Each structure stands twice: as C-alpha cells, then as structure tokens.
Amino acid sequence: MASLLELANLVGGKVLGDETIEITGVAGIEDAQTTEITWVTSNRLLIKAVESSATAVIVPANLSEVAKPAVAVANPRLAFAIIMNYFHPVQVCKPGIHSSAVIGNNFKGENCQISPLAVVGDEVTIGSGTIIYPGVVIGDRVKIGKNSVLHANTVIREDCVIGNQVIIHGGSVIGADGFGYVTVDGKHIKIPQVGIVVIEDEVEIGANVTIDRATTSATIIKRGSKIDNQVQIAHNCEIGEDNIICGQSGIAGSTKIGDRVTIAGKCGITGHITIGNDTSIAGNTGVIGSLAPYSFVSGYPARPHAEDMRIQAAAGRLPEIIKEMRELQKRVVELENKLKT
Numbered sequence: 527m528a529s530l531l532e533l534a535n536l537v538g539g540k541v542l543g544d545e546t547i548e549i550t551g552v553a554g555i556e557d558a559q560t561t562e563i564t565w566v567t568s569n570r571l572l573i574k575a576v577e578s579s580a581t582a583v584i585v586p587a588n589l590s591e592v593a594k595p596a597v598a599v600a601n602p603r604l605a606f607a608i609i610m611n612y613f614h615p616v617q618v619c620k621p622g623i624h625s626s627a628v629i630g631n632n633f634k635g636e637n638c639q640i641s642p643l644a645v646v647g648d649e650v651t652i653g654s655g656t657i658i659y660p661g662v663v664i665g666d667r668v669k670i671g672k673n674s675v676l677h678a679n680t681v682i683r684e685d686c687v688i689g690n691q692v693i694i695h696g697g698s699v700i701g702a703d704g705f706g707y708v709t710v711d712g713k714h715i716k717i718p719q720v721g722i723v724v725i726e727d728e729v730e731i732g733a734n735v736t737i738d739r740a741t742t743s744a745t746i747i748k749r750g751s752k753i754d755n756q757v758q759i760a761h762n763c764e765i766g767e768d769n770i771i772c773g774q775s776g777i778a779g780s781t782k783i784g785d786r787v788t789i790a791g792k793c794g795i796t797g798h799i800t801i802g803n804d805t806s807i808a809g810n811t812g813v814i815g816s817l818a819p820y821s822f823v824s825g826y827p828a829r830p831h832a833e834d835m836r837i838q839a840a841a842g843r844l845p846e847i848i849k850e851m852r853e854l855q856k857r858v859v860e861l862e863n864k865l866k867t
Contacts, residue, residue: 528612530582535598536612537605540587543595547581552609555580563597565606584609619655619673630666653690664766665701673726683739685822689727695755697734700725702780704738704745704761717741719761726750732773748785760797772809784819806831 531545550561555571558564558580565584566572572592575583582595599605600770609832621642623629635652641660646652650664653672659665662676663817667686669704670676674692682688683701706717719741721746725731725747732755737745740762747753747765757763766785773775775789780799783789787801790809795801802819812826819825 539597539599686723688725693730695733701739
C-alpha cells in the first residue's frame with residue numbers, strides 16, 4: 527500500500543487531487559478495482575479511466591484537471607511500469623544449492639540460488655544474485671554473470687557466456703548446434719559447430735527461444751536486446767543493442783543486425799545480410815537483402831513500407847480491375863468487328 531503522493535514521488539510526477547488516498551495495486555482500465563491505480567495516454571482513454579472503478583489514474587503531464595485523483599507524468603507508460611514493479615517486485619535471490627541439484631567439478635558460484643533438479647556441469651561460474659530455477663541444465667564451462675534469472679527447463683550448452691541481469695524464460699535453448707552441413711553425393715555431412723553463444727548484459731529472452739552456437743567464433747546478442755517467445759536465431763548471427771524481436775520470427779545464419787532495430791512478429795530474415803541501425807520491419811515481412819539504416823519495410827519480399835501499402839491497395843482492387851479489363855476487351859472486339867463491316 528502507498529499514498530498517491532508516495533507513488534508520484536516514485537515516478538517523478540505531480541499529484542492532481544487528493545494526495546493522501548491509499549493505493550493498493552495497479553491494473554489496466556478494464557480490470558482496475560477500487561483502491562487501484564490505472565493509466566492512460568490519451569483523452570479518449572481518460573474518459574474510460576474516469577468511469578472505471580480505479581481510485582486514481584496516471585495521466586500525461588499536459589493535463590491539469592482530471593475528474594479523479596491522478597498522477598501527471600511525462601511518460602505514463604513508464605510510470606505504470608515503475609509502479610507495477612513497486613507492487614509486484616521481482617523475486618529476490620535466496621542463496622543456496624538444493625540437495626537434489628547436480629553440481630559438477632570446480633563449480634564457482636557464491637551467493638547464487640540453484641533450485642531443485644537443476645544440473646550444472648564442470649567448471650561452471652555463476653555470479654552473485656543469480657537465480658537458477660528447477661530443471662535448468664547448464665553445460666560445462668558456462669559463465670553466467672550477476673543478478674541473472676534462468677527460468678525452469680532452460681538449457682545453456684557448453685562454453686556459452688551469459689552476462690549480468692539477463693532473463694531467460696522457460697524452455698529456451700542457448701547454444702544448440704547451428705544447422706550446418708556439406709552435401710556430398712546426396713548425403714548431408716555435419717559440419718562441427720565449435721563456436722559459442724554470448725549473451726550480453728540486460729538481455730531478456732522469451733520462452734522456447736533457440737539461439738544456435740556459431741560454427742566458429744560466436745553468435746552474439748548485444749546489451750539490452752529483448753527477444754520474444756519462439757524466436758529462432760541461427761549460427762554466427764550478431765544482434766545489436768536494444769533490439770526488439772517479436773514472436774515467431776526467424777533469422778538465418780551470419781546475419782548482422784544493428785542497434786535499436788524492431789522486428790515484428792513472424793518475420794523471416796535471410797542469411798549473410800546486414801540490417802542497419804534504427805530499422806523497423808513490419809509483421810510477416812520476408813527480408814531477402816540488406817537494409818540501410820532507418821529503413822521501414824513490409825511485405826514479401828520486403829519493400830519500403832509506403833510502396834508495399836500501395837501494392838496491397840492495388841491488389842485489393844484486382845477483381846474490379848480484371849472485370850474492367852474484360853469489359854474493355856469486349857468493347858475492343860465489338861469496335862474491330864464494326865470496322866471490318
């Protein structure tokens with residue numbers, strides 16, 4: 527529980543109305559109950575928030591009057607996230623190794639939590655404050671930094687490196703073999719995959735994500751990137767800083783993606799290309815060539831978004847266009863027949 531003033535101070539906001547009211551939680555407009563706070567980013571949503579059961583609302587800083595107690599801030603979405611963390615703090619590491627965990631030789635891991643049925647290989651290093659949940663498998667010589675979280679049934683294959691404050695959700699596999707073969711006389715001969723995966727600090731990886739180890743050298747996910755569920759990143763890729771990669775997207779081998787790139791859901795990106803910084807790729811896009819920085823593309827194959835929208839609009843008119851063409855063809859035939867007579 528916190529007063530509205532305390533929440534405003536937490537997010538650097540200004541109270542509008544009664545600053546002494548007590549708030550017990552935070553929720554969206556549709557779900558908010560009495561004594562909870564909700565949030566809006568527009569006047570249209572503000573009407574719904576005022577009519578909701580919420581006791582208070584987080585609003586943009588340009589509002590000076592609200593028909594309900596409020597906290598006015600520059601970024602309501604960020605304030606909502608901060609207050610959400612206040613009421614729902616992340617689990618704190620409880621240092622210790624459960625008796626059912628299997629720990630290999632030469633383990634180095636002070637002040638970390640290793641939960642039931644986890645398996646840790648030989649010569650593994652785990653930093654202080656890191657939580658290893660049940661069923662996690664960590665291969666030999668893996669290095670994991672401080673204050674990271676590996677959720678249940680995650681697999682980190684041998685020699686991979688995980689940074690500080692990394693979150694990996696359940697079922698993800700980091701460091702599986704890359705998909706590499708030489709075809710000889712119709713048979714596929716496996717190319718050994720002897721590289722590693724490096725996950726830098728503050729990366730979050732969703733559930734059932736697969737990031738393949740490099741053939742040689744490293745597949746790299748750089749600082750601050752966020753990867754949604756069911757994403758595939760192939761061997762020797764390099765993912766830049768602060769990227770957003772949404773669910774069910776796949777990135778083929780040796781592709782380099784710059785910083786602050788947004789890849790929406792179900793995108794397919796071919797291998798051995800470069801995606802420039804600050805590029806946005808719309809959902810269901812097929813990228814088959816390199817993209818310059820600040821590109822905004824969509825469609826299959828990927829085109830500049832405005833061009834693709836014109837193509838889609840034209841495609842929607844195809845039945846009408848075909849009908850008009852048939853009518854024109856019919857009239858041309860009629861005119862030709864008249865000229866012959």
